[in-house]
Amino acid sequence: MTKRKLVPFLALLVVFSLVFLWYSSIVQKTWPDLPQRIGLGDHFGGHPSENTDEGGSWKSDHKDPDYVNWNPKPDYKPGSPMPGNHNFTTVLVITKTKEEDVSWMDKKLPDTASFKKAIYVADDPSAPLHPPKNKGHEVMVYLSWIIDNYDNLPDVAVFMHAHERTWHNDDILNNNAADLVKRLSRPRVWREGYVNMRCSWYPGCPDWMHPGETEENVYKQEEVLLAKSWSELFPLDEVPSVLAQPCCAQFALSRERIQAKPHAQYVWYRNWLFSTKLPDFLSGRIWEYVWQFVFTGDNVYCPKENVCFCDQFGSCFGGEHEYDEFMKVKRELDDRQGDLNHWDDLQRAIDEANEEGRPDEVAQLEIPEAGKDEEFKKEIERLRPIVDKLKDEAIERGKDPKNRAKEAGREWHEGDGF
Template sequence: MRRPVLVAVCLFALLVATWRLYLNNHWRSIPQKIGLGDVLDSQGGNDITTTSSNDSSYHYYKPDGSPAPPFNVSAFEVGVPKKQGSKYSKTLVIAQLKADNTTWTKSEEMVRSGWEVAAYVVDDSNAPLHPPKNKGHEAMVYLTYIIDHYDDLPDIMAFMHAHQFAWHNEDIFNFDASEMLRRLSLERVVREGYMNMRCLWTPGCPNWLHPGAINEDGGKKEENIIAEAWSEIFPDMPVPQVLSQPCCAQFALSRERVRAIPRERYVYYREWLLHTKLRDAMSGRVWEYLWHVVFTGQDVSCPSPNACLCDGFGICFGGEDKARFYYETLWRIRDATNELGQWQEKAGALDEDARITLSLDEMADAEPAPGDNHGILLMAEVEEKTAQLAKLKKQALEKGADPVYRAWSAGHGAAQSRAARQHALFLRQEGSGAAPTEGATKPTTSAASLLLLRECIVLTVDSDVAPTLPNFPGF
């Protein structure tokens, strides 16, 4: 009896050793140790690859055979916005199917806001704008636009999906891409160079993809293959242990940030998309968590949601805690409404079809079953918190309309001193022509210093590092 057991143990040990040797050889070409070091090969599933592993020898060089230029993070500099009141040229770049309804991009509000539109139709080679191949989802379109317009770029570019309403758009904007674009702070885009259009961290932050992970996560299928993809896309950069940014491949760029990278590098990236063995969806998923690497040089890009909303969109709650309270209230409304729907269905007030098809407001308006206080309490809670949410949003919009407050709030209190607040109040009233009020102290400094102070307070705000006010006389 012992002999068969011993043989089985030996065979198992041999199998494990062989498998580990295979994995080590498979990842030897990657330029650093990857977390645990062992990663499963990604070729088995039809939802991942289209060709055999023989194509993996393709080096993704430029069309003439020379290597792409090195990735130069040192070229990234903090942008300087134009003088207050100046106009910016701006283009919305979208990837769409022929069947997609994109009339929202031509609406009166969008036209009035000054956004030009470059709509690439991925499944129509006869369309005025189309990518060379329908592969890689929106990544192919984004790269194609940059390559084709590299020498004639607008000041600001927003790269977004074709649908107006989507779950990954900010809830506070009613999931409306049009409203997000109209509220977008172009000054923040210039300063940052790259701005993710999603402020909420979920999904994507703060600790999302782990290149080299062994166990497959059904919600992150790209995690098991991104290390190998990285070694091909960024052959001169070590594979990171973590990749994180808020989802979902919608972002804004300044012209200066795009041009800080040679055009050949974008061609190189697109060549990878065109030739990789990964399928359309999976190659696009890989790029969803690479854009911040390309345009910031950082493996993790998770800016403060409060600073992103306030400085980026003019939604100022007054600090991280207050912003968190808003979203906790929102999520509680959703939970309570869902619980109410389940209770009403169980009590017979709603059938299952109605619970699925009714909106949150319609569900909350449904009559509770007689004699049951639980439903009445849930309805009261939803009504109370909905009113509270509307009040918080109204206050945040009012605060966000004040550029000085936006700069102060997004700067995490950098201008919090009494002197800075008094001078900021004076500058705001001076610009509006209103008579100075109590507390609005006129700064004792030169006109040039005043102008610099105005720029510092209103424009110079970083989402991660608070700005420093200059030491002017009178402070």
């Protein structure tokens, strides 16, 4: 290369070197001031010298980000005092599918000035009320209603399924959803903030879901998924060893209890539902034993059955012992009814096989003991009036607010309401 050609090349090299040195000095000065993403290391301040001692070692007095203010703990308090004659406003939030018939609600639970229904159709985007996505069963509907109505809530919100009669509505209350809603004590909901619409412990109490479980239970498929889901939903809360409350995702809330959490928290919960990879039915079942933590702060919510039936629905048996005695008789009645049903099933199978000309099958079927059905019927006829009488007496006893307060163990003064 000639000298004439070498001079421009050397000049470019010198210029490039000077630019590189200048840029390096700028980066060295500014990198400590750049914000860091959470999880990529600790951010110690503006310059290394501010975070080192005289010997050059890192100081240890830095503070972690204030996550508590990002996800504040709710301040759960008993409901504020209400006049005894206060007419509580109520909204019944229902989740249904297109196929489910809810015409019974307009007949048995008509709208009034203080009672309204919000019926969401989960799988019909054209319905007047529908969730933003059909996912998570009732959870998406419940959270969406809270989010959309957070600033305009009634005194009491009741969250239920669309069935009029179902096994998980307490049979003491005739398994009837309309009876549950009508008899629900709004003052109790207001006092407690959160109540489960089922009083009977089984299934769900007192020790039901174990988030640390690693072996799948076919009857509780969501159990092995709870720990991971919990850490995603409640990143500041330790995963509990047990989660329990009466099944099955039907409950009532006071306005104050809903607003004990900021609106953003409900959005956070719903966003989890949007983004989770869990199948629809599992993401919904995860929440069945999470609601009580969201609204009470307790991982176990198992009120005494007699207190729940009395103070919440007005069926007061007189105390825990009296309730237990009632349940003994009722279980005996249920057992005899079950025995009779089983006897009838066996006999029906034999009759059908004979009618259809299947003698070989008849020979293999269990033959019910002759005359046993009549014994079962007599026992049922003896026990049913006893159970019905005790139930009627409990309802009558529950009409007195003093009796409700006594059984619930709360203070009551003359003139107090329910």
